[in-house]
Amino acid sequence: MCGIVGYIGSQQAESILLTGLKRLEYRGYDSAGLAIVGDDGLVVEKRKGKVDELRSAVDGQPLLGTLGICHTRWATHGPPTDANAHPHTSVSGDFALVHNGIIENHGVIRKRLKEKGYEFVSDTDTEVLVHLIEDIRRETDLSLGEAVRQALTQVVGTYGIAVVSSVDDQLIAARKGSPLILGIGDGEYFIGSDAAPLVEHTRQVVYLSDGEIVTVNRNGYEVKTIDNVPLEKEVHELEWDLSEIEKSGYDHFMLKEIMEQPESLSDSMRGRLLPDDPRVVLGGLYNHWDQIVDADRIIIAACGTSWHSALVGEYLIESFARIPVEVEYASEFRYRNPILRDGDVVIVISQSGETADTLAAVREARKNGVLCLGICNVVGSTIARETDAGVYLHAGPEIGVASTKAFTAQVTVLAMIALKLAENRTLSTAEMAHNLHALASIPDKVDEVLGMNDEIREMASVYRYASNFLYLGRGYNFPVALEGALKLKEISYIHAEGYPAAEMKHGPIALIDRFMPVVFIAMKDSTYDKVVSNIEEVVARDGSVIAITDEGNGELDKLCEYVLRIPKTEEFLSPLLTVVPLQLLSYHIAVMRGCHVDQPRNLAKSVTVE
Numbered sequence: 335m336c337g338i339v340g341y342i343g344s345q346q347a348e349s350i351l352l353t354g355l356k357r358l359e360y361r362g363y364d365s366a367g368l369a370i371v372g373d374d375g376l377v378v379e380k381r382k383g384k385v386d387e388l389r390s391a392v393d394g395q396p397l398l399g400t401l402g403i404c405h406t407r408w409a410t411h412g413p414p415t416d417a418n419a420h421p422h423t424s425v426s427g428d429f430a431l432v433h434n435g436i437i438e439n440h441g442v443i444r445k446r447l448k449e450k451g452y453e454f455v456s457d458t459d460t461e462v463l464v465h466l467i468e469d470i471r472r473e474t475d476l477s478l479g480e481a482v483r484q485a486l487t488q489v490v491g492t493y494g495i496a497v498v499s500s501v502d503d504q505l506i507a508a509r510k511g512s513p514l515i516l517g518i519g520d521g522e523y524f525i526g527s528d529a530a531p532l533v534e535h536t537r538q539v540v541y542l543s544d545g546e547i548v549t550v551n552r553n554g555y556e557v558k559t560i561d562n563v564p565l566e567k568e569v570h571e572l573e574w575d576l577s578e579i580e581k582s583g584y585d586h587f588m589l590k591e592i593m594e595q596p597e598s599l600s601d602s603m604r605g606r607l608l609p610d611d612p613r614v615v616l617g618g619l620y621n622h623w624d625q626i627v628d629a630d631r632i633i634i635a636a637c638g639t640s641w642h643s644a645l646v647g648e649y650l651i652e653s654f655a656r657i658p659v660e661v662e663y664a665s666e667f668r669y670r671n672p673i674l675r676d677g678d679v680v681i682v683i684s685q686s687g688e689t690a691d692t693l694a695a696v697r698e699a700r701k702n703g704v705l706c707l708g709i710c711n712v713v714g715s716t717i718a719r720e721t722d723a724g725v726y727l728h729a730g731p732e733i734g735v736a737s738t739k740a741f742t743a744q745v746t747v748l749a750m751i752a753l754k755l756a757e758n759r760t761l762s763t764a765e766m767a768h769n770l771h772a773l774a775s776i777p778d779k780v781d782e783v784l785g786m787n788d789e790i791r792e793m794a795s796v797y798r799y800a801s802n803f804l805y806l807g808r809g810y811n812f813p814v815a816l817e818g819a820l821k822l823k824e825i826s827y828i829h830a831e832g833y834p835a836a837e838m839k840h841g842p843i844a845l846i847d848r849f850m851p852v853v854f855i856a857m858k859d860s861t862y863d864k865v866v867s868n869i870e871e872v873v874a875r876d877g878s879v880i881a882i883t884d885e886g887n888g889e890l891d892k893l894c895e896y897v898l899r900i901p902k903t904e905e906f907l908s909p910l911l912t913v914v915p916l917q918l919l920s921y922h923i924a925v926m927r928g929c930h931v932d933q934p935r936n937l938a939k940s941v942t943v944e
């Protein structure tokens with residue numbers, strides 16, 4: 335889950351590379367490095383730490399040259415050290431390579447190369463690739479591109495790589511399992527792990543697919559398969575612009591993205607939600623709609639926060655469309671040889687569209703000949719390109735590692751799918767109109783909840799020293815309890831668990847004492863009375879309760895330390911509102927604890943390795 339940027343053109347490469355790399359830092363941030371080819375040949379600068387530290391290291395003595403690559407790392411093999419940072423250089427010093435992914439057979443290749451006298455200076459799997467390419471060049475007179483291609487035919491695992499050399503005035507890049515995009519500028523070319531480093535320079539991009547290698551010269555590029563078959567690749571237009579990937583005055587991307595939800599939700603509904611008709615239009619699913627309507631079973635596979643939205647999707651589709659839904663952790667689904675039959679439809683959910691386990695779930699479904707649909711945010715991502723059809727979130731770029739606006743946009747898309755399936759099935763036209771209008775009113779209600787930011791910040795200051803948290807909800811809000819706990823865990827490093835409220839009595843209640851903050855989602859819906867008695871059980875054991883409930887509901891004041899009253903909405907839509915205070919609570923606690931909110935330790939935005 336590293337970030338790669340490459341450049342060849344007429345401009346000095348260093349600042350283009352470092353600015354682009356900074357934009358990819360959410361992909362990994364434990365060490366960084368760059369290699370520039372200039373009049374002094376190939377110069378490499380790399381070190382443990384963030385991109386800013388690398389930038390200050392080269393600020394004193396800029397690396398001159400118009401060809402280069404760089405890398406920000408999320409360590410898989412070998413701890414974050416200067417030696418393990420990328421780029422890795424060949425023994426001859428002729429070329430340097432950066433890699434995103436895992437070379438699974440690095441042990442076998444390393445042994446063979448060691449027997450041939452190659453010395454290894456790092457603990458990384460990546461270094462074997464550098465020496466393998468060098469060895470092929472020594473034994474043949476192949477070009478750099480050809481030697482790289484041949485080396486890759488010997489590799490087992492995943493990679494996104496970029497290579498430059500002081501001999502060949504070229505930039506080589508290839509992918510299998512890790513994303514890579516080629517940006518086509520005016521007489522210059524860019525390589526990036528995603529669009530973020532490219533968008534300020536060009537909107538013309540080529541998405542590399544698995545098993546493809548591109549050789550870029552100063553006057554053009556050539557794409558081939560790893561098996562040496564030339565390819566004509568389509569050039570796409572990027573949708574996002576630079577301002578969307580900047581912080582717009584917020585302290586953190588996470589806060590910006592939480593505050594953007596009224597817009598991102600409106601964007602995910604635009605042109606799709608037509609409450610006055612009343613109908614839902616999902617053009618991306620049009621060609622397969624009949625098959626979805628007739629599905630015997632829908633399986634939703636995802637990871638992390640996307641898995642939580644899948645759980646809400648299960649409640650939505652089963653209650654509105656009466657189609658059985660199973661929700662799977664993609665990482666389990668891919669290996670348990672799932673029983674897939676005709677009549678099944680698989681939906682995968684992924685913000686980044688690059689999560690390795692979710693991508694494998696797509697391939698598992700397709701291998702079994704089952705219709706596979708995607709709900710993704712990143713346009714042109716691998717999952718979006720490999721699924722049969724799908725729905726984009728249109729939530730705009732999500733840079734903060736902790737997913738927020740993608741979750742609410744995912745739930746909105748799932749609600750639109752469920753309501754469209756319910757049309758002329760379980761809902762009358764009047765009920766359809768009522769529910770679509772309720773959904774259309776959500777962005778304004780989210781805006782109202784965001785208005786409670788100061789109140790939630792004040793509440794967060796009371797709980798910032800907590801070492802454990804429990805989140806409890808029922809029905810549609812059980813997944814929200816899971817999501818609230820995940821948000822707190824991943825950015826504040828406080829241990830937190832989410833549970834169905836009723837499940838508490840079967841174990842977690844043993845954790846309750848006056849040091850255990852317990853967050854209850856207690857909207858006045860079909861589960862309210864049960865939730866209130868669960869609150870009483872916690873209060874009876876001295877637990878400190880925070881409740882989220884409807885505006886105007888004063889019944890919980892005596893029971894709870896804090897009561898957050900949010901606008902009313904339909905029960906099936908309440909996750910879109912109840913999650914927002916939980917996002918803000920985790921954000922403020924993390925800021926108060928001095929955590930690195932946008933780049934929490936040990937995490938990365940898209941998990942492209944297993």
Ligand code: AGP
Nearest residue numbers: 638639640684685686689736737
């Ligand atoms: C959520 O805040 C985390 N960043 C993580 O759990 C994430 O949801 C998960 O890795 C799935 O990512 P995806 O939606 O891009 O596939």
